[in-house]
Amino acid sequence: MISPPCTMSKLRFAIFGTGFWSRFQLAAWRELEGAECVALFNRTRARAEALAKEFGVAAVYDDAAKLLANEKTDFVDIITDVGTHAEFVALAARHRLPVICQKPMGRTLAEARGMVDVCRRAGVPFFVHENWRWQAPIRAFKEVLASGRLGRIIRGRIDYAHSFPVFDNQPFLKELDQFILTDIGTHILDVARFLWGEAGTLYCQTRRIHPDIKGEDVATVMMRMTDGVTVTANMSYASRWEFDLFPETFLYVEGSEGGASLGADCTLRVFTKAGAEERRVEPKHYAWADPAYALIHSSIVECNRNLFSALRGEGTAETTGADNLKTLELVFAAYDSAASGKAITFR
Ligand SMILES: NC(=O)c1ccc[n+]([C@@H]2O[C@H](COP(=O)([O-])OP(=O)(O)OC[C@H]3O[C@@H](n4cnc5c(N)ncnc54)[C@H](O)[C@@H]3O)[C@@H](O)[C@H]2O)c1
Incomplete structure (x- = not known):
């Protein structure tokens, strides 16, 4: 099992998926000291470019594998639609990167179990971004x-x-x-x-x-x-x-x-x-x-705070992949x- 990075320094991360929800997720990350988004990936590059320009994110990709090969990241935050969650979680796991994935984790229970298993076998922490309870x-x-x-x-x-x-x-x-x-x-x-x-x-x-x-x-x-x-x-x-x-x-x-x-x-x-x-x-x-959506948007910050503390080795995440199953x-x-x-x- 790879230990989560235990450091007070910044954690660099990439966002996969720059649609409707991503701007709020990115804004919420900026409320936390030490979280730095260094790259955005989206199928339609123009969407990622627009978000990168607005939020000052340095790098934009329309190829996830290239992003992970080129950029030094500490974790990946997946905000694509549900049909792609399993594929991108597996990709992050292959790069031995901790991964956060939006709900719903997978399209079926079998798919979701496979995602938890892939991360467990790779030894990478896996969290579901389940913000409602926050x-x-x-x-x-x-x-x-x-x-x-x-x-x-x-x-x-x-x-x-x-x-x-x-x-x-x-x-x-x-x-x-x-x-x-x-x-x-x-x-x-x-x-x-x-x-x-x-x-x-x-x-x-x-x-x-x-x-x-x-x-x-x-x-x-x-x-x-x-x-x-x-x-x-x-x-x-x-x-x-x-x-x-x-x-x-x-x-x-x-x-x-x-x-x-x-x-x-x-x-x-x-x-x-x-x-x-x-x-x-x-x-x-x-x-x-x-x-x-203000009530929900404030809960994103608290959810991110909880997951970030686990990524830094400082706390325990409530909504791990295993819990979300x-x-x-x-x-x-x-x-x-x-x-x-x-x-x-x-x-
Ligand atoms: N926690 C919440 O309260 C909340 C609220 C809204 C959405 N969500 C979740 O966020 C996720 C995204 O929802 P959304 O509303 O932003 O959807 P969206 O369709 O607006 O955005 C998805 C983005 O992913 C990109 N994408 C899709 N497939 C891709 C692929 N194969 N490669 C690269 N990019 C790809 C699309 O181009 C799009 O920009 C979903 O899982 C949704 O359930 C959560």
Whole structure:
């Protein structure tokens, strides 16, 4: 196993894929001292050149192998679409470079397992950029759960239901045969694991409401976690709510001694016998963030911070490839359950 670089000096990295999400990822990296993007690679060179010019990145390539041969890098950050993740992770592993990959890790569970295996055999650290759990309001909700104030936890719920036109910025999402569970379900089911641990059983129903897309845009997942807590995750890109506050995730928990909710405008409410308290958990605002995604963009910085500390040998990464496989197991079990109409038992 190659040890991650343990140094306070800069870590140099390359970004593969300079589309919609990459500018926010690059801006978020610039919030961290010691992270230096030295090269960009994209299939369409002009896109990489434009981003390099805007962010002052020295080198641009339309050939990933050439980039890795020419540039001295400490890790690779992959932000291409899912169909290319396995190929580029394997390439980085062959160059013995630690690698970060956007969600969803792979197109299938088998592909994702292969990616984790390739990095394990090459002895390189492999991380999935799973940023949703790093949102400040979700971390605050987790602190309430961990405090024990709510007593024995009985039931949890996650609602992510919006009418936001997500296909405007990411038209490729219309073409996915498997849409909401692979796109947002990877985030939401990861949050379920982050808050309530691993699932023992899972049942799912899906629907397609938009007439012009290939995959499902509504999914309802019900899980019994291994400690007995029942968790429901409701996801939709077709629902119009009174509080249609994309991209907020609403959370609820019932316990024997009280409950908590994370609701509109990042409002965290906790109620116990002692009474109720309410506060807004404001995410940090960055000037480069798109106002429509500001909550998520601030979570990229925290996710990068966590992965960067592991790359420098200073901390432990939460979302390793191996950990993220457990999230993907839920995603693909959800499809199996929706297709068969039966619950899936894991362990
Ligand atoms: N964490 C989040 O909240 C979040 C949000 C949006 C997107 N993402 C993820 O980021 C990734 C990219 O999404 P996006 O919206 O930026 O997509 P995009 O289509 O806008 O960008 C992908 C880029 O990769 C390039 N590319 C694709 N195949 C390539 C190849 N074979 N060689 C070189 N370049 C190639 C494309 O030219 C394009 O510039 C996806 O995995 C997506 O799920 C994550």
